[in-house]
Amino acid sequence: METITPTTDTPTTTPATDKRAARLGWWQASGLALVAAIAVNLVILAIGAAADASFVVVDNGDPADVTALVVVAATAIPLVAGFLVAALLARWRPRWVRPLALVAAAFAVVSMAGPFVADTDTGTAASLAVMHLVVGAAYLGGTEAARARA
Numbered sequence: 001m002e003t004i005t006p007t008t009d010t011p012t013t014t015p016a017t018d019k020r021a022a023r024l025g026w027w028q029a030s031g032l033a034l035v036a037a038i039a040v041n042l043v044i045l046a047i048g049a050a051a052d053a054s055f056v057v058v059d060n061g062d063p064a065d066v067t068a069l070v071v072v073a074a075t076a077i078p079l080v081a082g083f084l085v086a087a088l089l090a091r092w093r094p095r096w097v098r099p100l101a102l103v104a105a106a107f108a109v110v111s112m113a114g115p116f117v118a119d120t121d122t123g124t125a126a127s128l129a130v131m132h133l134v135v136g137a138a139y140l141g142g143t144e145a146a147r148a149r150a
Contacts, residue, residue: 026090026146030083033142034076040138041075041131042068053123057115066128075135079142086143094147101143108136 024032045068049055055066082104090097115128 024145024148026083026087029142029146030079030087033138033145034079034083037079037134037138038072038075040134041071044127044131044134045071048123048127051123053127054121055124055127056120057124057128058119066124071131075131078135079139082139083142087146090147097143097147101140101147105136105140108132108139 045055045066056063057066058064086097086100089100109132112129112132115125115132118125118128120128
């Protein structure tokens with residue numbers, strides 16, 4: 001009777017291939033950053049609500065509620081737009097991606113002032129200001145992760 005010896009024909013990878021596989025592309029990096037930013041901002045909304053922040057902002061005399069849907073939209077829309085611009089820019093002018101990300105992060109810091117000048121309570125203003133930072137950090141982190149692959 002003949003014995004069969006199992007053989008392994010698994011391909012070996014080089015360290016360079018392993019490093020590239022571990023990096024994220026634009027779709028993966030932006031998707032992860034988007035999901036993380038939405039999750040963190042919803043947690044901030046919940047914490048602020050538990051701390052009795054009203055999450056009502058008066059705009060031109062009309063009160064507007066800041067709901068979970070508003071937080072998701074206000075987080076997703078600028079991030080998706082920013083990641084699309086960065087991904088397109090990475091194809092034609094890759095050296096401009098990092099300066100763009102830094103400008104966007106600086107804009108997020110500057111935009112923190114908006115909630116504090118709005119007609120709302122301090123808890124709401126502080127929560128919304130931190131949400132601005134979360135969006136800026138998610139954009140900066142997502143672009144850096146994707147840029148590292150390129």
